[in-house]
Amino acid sequence: MKVLVAVKRVIDYNVKVRVKPDHSGVDLANVKMAMNPFCEIAVEEAVRLKEKGVATEIVVVTIGPKAAQEQIRTALALGCDRGIHIATDEEVQSLEAAKLLKAVVEKEEPKLVFLGKQSIDSDNNQTGQMLAALTGMGQGTFASEVAVEGDKVQVTREIDGGLMTVSLGLPAVVTTDLRLNEPRYASLPNIMKAKKKPLEAISPADLGVDIAAHLTTLKVEAPAERKGGIKVASVEELVDKLKNEAKVI
């Protein structure tokens, strides 16, 4: 079966972001960019399904500027077969991303679509659920275990109270949580091979999707700084401070 994976180019998770002085956003100039960590997990899961003989072809798609092709190449080096780059320099919000992905789903007709549960830049946690709604598919969100059985997929989900397992008919959307797998690194030979794998670039207009944003960001500010506190010398001093200074016990 065919599997589609959506990956997003985001700021590397180790980078401490800085808000721009004019409050228009965060400073992305000369900042290290990478594949969203949850998308790495999505790619890994698709590749494992292929290694198990469950998936036959993995198509990886990204929406973003030209540079986002780097993340497609990374995914190809990790074992995806073919890339689709939906090219735009505009900011694409979750609803519009879902509409673009829906157009790709209609064209490619995958049996399973993997997305990350959340992008670590917008922290939205929306796109997979929206794609599932727009395509009329079931959704297994926050997956920590995925098992394809015939024309169904069982997804174990990380929920506030613990774990929950659902069974979805295929095709279905699965969004990945941190403990689903541990992504591998791409080997040098595979990075070289990935350069020859097919990568198609299309535009939102080619897909007939209007990507005008529904939300306007009015300003972006640094969060209120916590005042650094003090170091206490002993457990006794700590208890004394908690009781008599902070008055929280």
Next chain:
Amino acid sequence: MSILVIAEHDNSTLKQSTLNVVAAANAVGGDVDVLVAGESVGGVAESAAKIAGINKVFVADNAAYGHFLGENLAELVAEVGKTYSHIFTGAGTTGKDFMPRVAALLDVAQVSDIMSVESEDTFVRPIYAGNAMATVKSNDPIKVVTVRATAFDPVSGEGGDASVEALDLVKDAGLSEFVREELAKSDRPDLASADVVVSGGRGMQNGENFKMLESLADVLGAGLGASRAAVDAGFVPNDMQVGQTGKIVAPQLYIAVGISGAIQHMAGMGDSKVIVAINKDEDAPIFQVADYGLVADLFEAVPKLEEELKKVL
């Protein structure tokens, strides 16, 4: 303005977070109705009707909603919510699951995890793991919003007398089936609403050592949390993870034990009133946010702390 709040509950009790979400809805202004969807939720509906200041409670009681499957809830909420100006719910895993689906069905954007209401269409929300705060305006006719409960003081769960109306709306999308669930059982205060939280990290070394923290938490009546590293290593279950991708907590007192203080962890506890860190590395980043830092070996400090606390509590 008319706001529909989707109640959070487990079919038997109304979650405290619903009171925080109603507070956020009140900040918008206008009539606030509450929708309780689930199975055998008579008791929850009764509790919801007592929430101070709300207008009406709708109840959708059906097996289709019993396990809070996102596909079914979304169809229900989109149907009931389409005449409202706002649809609010908490940013727990249930809300995160069904709410974006509601937004897509209504062809509107969702504003995730808001921390303040600036006006009827403008909200503040954290991005980049809380390292920046975005003020976002929704241009949609219906504002679909998930609320970070800890950022709003709860309204009273008593004193209200809203009318309760049963809805005869069964939406079974037929896309998903419940198989099983493994819920953590604990007599401890709920992590998300506890006044005191004790959390352990990789420094705890193994699951067995978490007993030390349990015992400390018992003395304090605290909820128990963990870093991702401790969960990934299998020391403790996933529902204990605090952080950008785990639970958001904002207790009066947060005690981080053997946790380095990665930005992804701080995103989940940085709004705590008082932060205590116990770490043997004096350069651990957690000390930059800790009100009281103790540089010590946790295996000595934690039993000692329990002993000292027992003297004063």
